[in-house]
Amino acid sequence: MFARTIQRSRLMFRSTAVRLSAxxxxxxxxxxxxxxxxxxxxxxxxxxxxxQQAVQEEVTDIQRSYERGGxxxxxxxxxxxxxxxGANLYVIAAPNGEILAxxxxxxxxxxxxxxxxxxxxxxxxPFAEMGGPRFHLATANVVKLDNGLRIMVGRDLGDPxxxxxxxxxxxxVALAIMGLGALVIWFGIGRNALKRIDRMSAAxxxxxxxxxxxxxxxxxxxxEFDRLSDSLNAMLGRIERxxxxxxxxxxxxxxxxxxxxxxxxxxxxxxxDDNREDIRRNxxxxxxxxxxxxxxxxxxxxxxxxxxxxxxxxxxxxxxxxAISADSAELYEPAAEEAGLALTTEIEPGxxxxxxxxxxxxxxxxxxxxxxxxAAGSPDGPRITVKLARSDGLxxxxxxxxxxxxxxxxxxxxxxxxxxxxxxxxxxxxxxxxSLVEAVMELHGGALELSATQDDKPQAPGLTATMVxxxxxx
Amino acid sequence: MQTTFPHxxxxxxxxxxxxxxxxIVPHMKILVIEDDLxxxxxxxxxxxxxxxVADHASDGDSGLFLGTENTYDVMVIDRMLPRRDGxxxxxxxxxxxxxxxxxxxxxxxxxxxxxxxxxxxxxxxLPKPYAFSELLARVEVLxxxxxTPEQDMVYxxxxxxxxxxxxxVRRTGxxxxxxxxxxxxxxxxxxxxxQVVTRTMLLENVWDYHFDPQTNVIDVHVSRLRSKxxxxxxxxxxxxxxxxxxxxxDEG
Numbered sequence: 001m002f003a004r005t006i007q008r009s010r011l012m013f014r015s016t017a018v019r020l021s022a023x024x025x026x027x028x029x030x031x032x033x034x035x036x037x038x039x040x041x042x043x044x045x046x047x048x049x050x051x052q053q054a055v056q057e058e059v060t061d062i063q064r065s066y067e068r069g070g071x072x073x074x075x076x077x078x079x080x081x082x083x084x085x086g087a088n089l090y091v092i093a094a095p096n097g098e099i100l101a102x103x104x105x106x107x108x109x110x111x112x113x114x115x116x117x118x119x120x121x122x123x124x125x126p127f128a129e130m131g132g133p134r135f136h137l138a139t140a141n142v143v144k145l146d147n148g149l150r151i152m153v154g155r156d157l158g159d160p161x162x163x164x165x166x167x168x169x170x171x172x173v174a175l176a177i178m179g180l181g182a183l184v185i186w187f188g189i190g191r192n193a194l195k196r197i198d199r200m201s202a203a204x205x206x207x208x209x210x211x212x213x214x215x216x217x218x219x220x221x222x223x224e225f226d227r228l229s230d231s232l233n234a235m236l237g238r239i240e241r242x243x244x245x246x247x248x249x250x251x252x253x254x255x256x257x258x259x260x261x262x263x264x265x266x267x268x269x270x271x272x273d274d275n276r277e278d279i280r281r282n283x284x285x286x287x288x289x290x291x292x293x294x295x296x297x298x299x300x301x302x303x304x305x306x307x308x309x310x311x312x313x314x315x316x317x318x319x320x321x322x323a324i325s326a327d328s329a330e331l332y333e334p335a336a337e338e339a340g341l342a343l344t345t346e347i348e349p350g351x352x353x354x355x356x357x358x359x360x361x362x363x364x365x366x367x368x369x370x371x372x373x374x375a376a377g378s379p380d381g382p383r384i385t386v387k388l389a390r391s392d393g394l395x396x397x398x399x400x401x402x403x404x405x406x407x408x409x410x411x412x413x414x415x416x417x418x419x420x421x422x423x424x425x426x427x428x429x430x431x432x433x434x435s436l437v438e439a440v441m442e443l444h445g446g447a448l449e450l451s452a453t454q455d456d457k458p459q460a461p462g463l464t465a466t467m468v469x470x471x472x473x474x
Numbered sequence: 475m476q477t478t479f480p481h482x483x484x485x486x487x488x489x490x491x492x493x494x495x496x497x498i499v500p501h502m503k504i505l506v507i508e509d510d511l512x513x514x515x516x517x518x519x520x521x522x523x524x525x526x527v528a529d530h531a532s533d534g535d536s537g538l539f540l541g542t543e544n545t546y547d548v549m550v551i552d553r554m555l556p557r558r559d560g561x562x563x564x565x566x567x568x569x570x571x572x573x574x575x576x577x578x579x580x581x582x583x584x585x586x587x588x589x590x591x592x593x594x595x596x597x598x599x600l601p602k603p604y605a606f607s608e609l610l611a612r613v614e615v616l617x618x619x620x621x622t623p624e625q626d627m628v629y630x631x632x633x634x635x636x637x638x639x640x641x642x643v644r645r646t647g648x649x650x651x652x653x654x655x656x657x658x659x660x661x662x663x664x665x666x667x668x669q670v671v672t673r674t675m676l677l678e679n680v681w682d683y684h685f686d687p688q689t690n691v692i693d694v695h696v697s698r699l700r701s702k703x704x705x706x707x708x709x710x711x712x713x714x715x716x717x718x719x720x721x722x723x724d725e726g
Contacts, residue, residue, distance in 0.1 A: 295603050296688060315589060330655060331681055334694035361683045369689050 021189065025182040032174055040167045048139065051155045052117065055141050058088075058153050066145060075101060078151070089124065089138055089154035100149070103127050112152060115144050121157050196225050212240045245308060248417065253301065256418045256431070257294065264290045293430070300432040304417070307359060307439040319355045321469070322347055325388045325397055328364040332372065332384075339372050341382040348389045353469045355444045360467075363440040366433040367399040367465045375401035378460045394446075395469040400453045402462035411450040437467065445470050502617045503527045504548040507537030507563065508579065509555050517550070520606050526613070534558025541567050546574050547617040550609070553580040553591065561594040568595040575616040579604070588684055599684075607718035611670040618669060629664035632724030634703060634711055636664050645707055655680065656699045663712065663722040672719035696720055 058081075066074040075092070082090040082103040091102035097112040099105075108122040121137040140154025199217050206214045215236060216229040264287055271283035329345045336343040368384070375382045380402060387398040406414055413419050415438050418431040438448045446469040453462030504521065506528050508514040514530050521528040529544070531537035534555040541549055541563070549567075553560040564576050578596040580587055588599045598612050629636045635644045641657055643650045652660065662679045663671055673692040677683050700712045712722050 296686070299601075299686070327681065331691055331695075334698055335689065335691045338690075338694050358684060362685055365683075365687075365691075372689075 021182065021186055025178065029175055029178060032178065033171060036167060036171050036174065051139065052141075055153050055155060059141050059143055059151070062151060062153065063143065063145075071147070071149075074145075074151070078102065089126075089140055089152065089156065091150075091152040091154075093150045093152065095148040095150070097150075102152075107152075111140070112142060112150055115142055115150075117141050118154075124154075126156075193225075200225075200229065207236065212236065212243055242309065245305065252418045257297065260290055260294055260297075264294070297430045297432065300430050300436060301417070303362075304432060304436050304439045307436065307443050315356050316354050317357075318352055319357045319360060321351045321353055321360070321395060321397060322349050322388060324357065324361055324364065325386055328361065328368060329386045331365075332368045336368075336372055336384055339376050339382075341372060341375055341384055343384045343386070346385060346387045346389070351388060351390055351395050352472065353395060353444070354472055355469070356440075359440045359443070363437040363467060364397065364399065366437050367467075370433055370465070371399050371401040371403070371463070374463065375403035378402045378404075378462070380457070380460055390471055393471050395471050396466050397469070398464050398466040400462060400464040402453055402457075402460050405452050405461035405463045406450060408452075414450070415448065434465075437465070441467055441469075502547045502614070503529070503545075504550060504613060504617070505529045505531065505537065505541055505544070505546045506550045507531045507534065507541075507555060507560065508550070508552045509533060510552075517606070517609075521610070521613075524610055526610075526617075532556075534560065534563045538563050538566055541572060541574070542570060548613050549574055549576045550613065551576055551578055551596075553578055553587070561591065561596075564595045577609070577612055577616055579609075605717075607670070607715075608672050608674060611672045611675065611719060614669050615666050615671070615675070618666065629661065629667070631664055631667045631711055631722050632709065633707075634664070634722075634724075636661060643703070645703060648706075650702055652699070652702060655695070656702065659695060659699055660703070660722075663720065666722075668721065668723045670715050670718050670721050675719070 062074065062077060065077050069076075078090050078092055078101060081088065082101075089102070089104055091104050091107070091112070092100045093102075093112045094100055097109070099107075099112075103126065105125045105127050107124040111118060111122045111124075118140050121139050123135045124138050125135055137157040138154045139157060140152050142150055142152045144150050196217075196219075203214055203216045215233045218229045218233065219226050267283050267287050267290065271280050271287070274280055274283070325347050326345065329343060329347075333343045364386075368386075371384045375384055378401075383402050385398075385400045387396070387400065389396055415434045417435045420431040434448065441448045446467060449466040449468055451464045451466070453464045455461060502525070504526055506514055506517055506521075508517065508530070509532050511532060514532065518528040518530050529540055529546070531540050535557045537551065537555070538558060551560045551563055555563070558566075560578060560580075564578070567574070567576070575597040576595065577598045577600060578591040579600055579602060580591065581602045588601075591599045597616055600609060600612060627637065627639050629638070633646045636657075637643070638661065643652055643657065643660065658680045659676065662676065673687050674685070676692050676696075677685070677687050696712070696714075703712065704710055709725070711724060712720060715721050
């Protein structure tokens, strides 16, 4: 328990929060000390100004009395004032500095020789002082009379250490209060922060152990820690999704590539067993075809996952969708015609998005491949239409056919990797075409929408695959 | 069906390709920089069968050395190599003023890699896995590039003439009307007359899309073009090379 406390406090001193508050407290203490000294100096100056003014008035008074009544009046006044209770200094001195009358027994040498205000407080010894320190500090005005005598009027400043003592005590008290406050704050903040960080690292440990569904705790205050946890959680979410995608891909590969690989192997075994040249040749050609198909599947898978990971995002530029649509229609038109389909276009000119031309092209080609595959043999004259139009801030590129279509409940399903509807299993294909289109659309901040071309004809509803792009701001 | 399985591809197409290579490029010498020894051995053997002498280097440094010391018509460079990666080999060669056409082979093989490869100074790019017929066709086109004057304004194959300036196509003096895309298709075929041109190369150079056309879209375009240039004439010019692609050639 005790060791734990020590360890905790050691950790606490290592924490940034504590180090920062220590720095702040140090700076604050320096400022406080400066402030105390400044205020002291200012009030001292004010006090001495007031003193000087009062003394000056007294000196003028005394000088006037001397001019009116000569030395006798001067002596009388000085003695009367000196006897009054209080701490004023009155001295009449000979030109050589010897004290002739007054309430002071001695002053710091040299003070009486100088005329005017003493520059710095000087020491003097008052009369008949009982107890207390022998020397006092004073400030005074010295005036030379026309007969050579000097008079000095001054004010006692008291014990030399007294004032400084008061200042020092005030400073100590202030610093002590600050220190105590700082400790309390340290403990409060440091402990709290440390606890939260402990909780966060505990959660991270679990995540590192493989539980990607774990999330960091988020408080309600929305402070820096919560914001950090929030963004780390968002990051974890992304990692989890990517990881999930990866897992799904490997599952799919395991399931869907095993079949063609087995087929490949069997064909090879058959070819090995058979001695007839033509059959052998056929089998080998079959093997090549099978391998080509596998390689295509691998390439398509690789492409989908790379598009999904967003690694092609860097290659985005302005892409003329109208041109791509027209080019694709032109590329597929002869193939469509050969398959007995009519391919027409309704393309709005000059529509431009920010995207990757190759990927968009590949996506349209996939949709056109599908359309040709599934529209052929439609009862009401097989047709494909490529449409491109802008509306409501969206650009829609559709490939519409009038084939058998996809039932609404299966439209979500067919976009998934390797999903092929039973009716299409007999046709060539990887089951990855629509997955790639969807991945490409996600990369472009858009979506792939599947709908029926003509709902009113249940025999041949057809499929309209629409690539929805967000229109760039004009 | 395009073959992708290398061993059978070689035995199947090299005869056709060899004839073409012997006729046009009798002594092409190329350098293959590839760290997969099995693939490299297969490649050099298959190239030899097609009449091409292939030197081999198995890492980037020795490849750079060979490429600097000797003169080659084409270099085939794998992107991922020990010691020095393929792209750095290419930029180093270019820095030394060696402008031999380079074909980059890559297992990465995606759109962005293609762009970075060509930016680094490559002239063509082929993602793995590839069919040897595809590699051979591209190497021959690259090797021929030096000899083909780009400024030729009229391409001729037998009695077929294509005027690149007026966009007119004539055969035995009779004008043949082509769609713009058909014209570009024929232009590319005639520019590489006597050489095998694959479907992927056609999609790249005529439509400017860089992937393997998985359906017969290109074939239909070619057969339309073929019917226009051959329908009313005796001699066929545009041949289908099985498992590889197409070639336009005057059999004389």
